[in-house]
Amino acid sequence: MPNLSCSVYNCTHNDSKLCNRHTIDVSGGATKENTCCSSFIESSGTSNCSGSGSPETNIACKAHDCTYNEDCSCHADHVDVCSCGSACNCYETECHTYSKR
DSSP: OOOEEOOOOTTTETTTTEESSSSEEEOOOOSSSEEEETTOOOOOSSOOOOOOOBBOOOEEOOOOTBEEEETTTTTTTTTEEEEEEOOSSSGEETTTTTTTT
């Protein structure tokens, strides 16, 4: 299971760069900029999540051309999810670890 670091601070699942979800979904491919965290939900200021974030997070990966994708599961040791500024939707996030085969 990859260690996830998330700098999408306005995601409701973000807990100090860790994710409150046990599994996230990554979609897209071809380039890093075309990937996204499909699990992103913009925070309304309060969190709906119970529990605390964990560095170990399952990643269901639909970026079929990524080096780390094995049977739709990410096998990278460490994954960085980021955004360019304040994301308003999942398409403004990206898997910065994506590497084209």
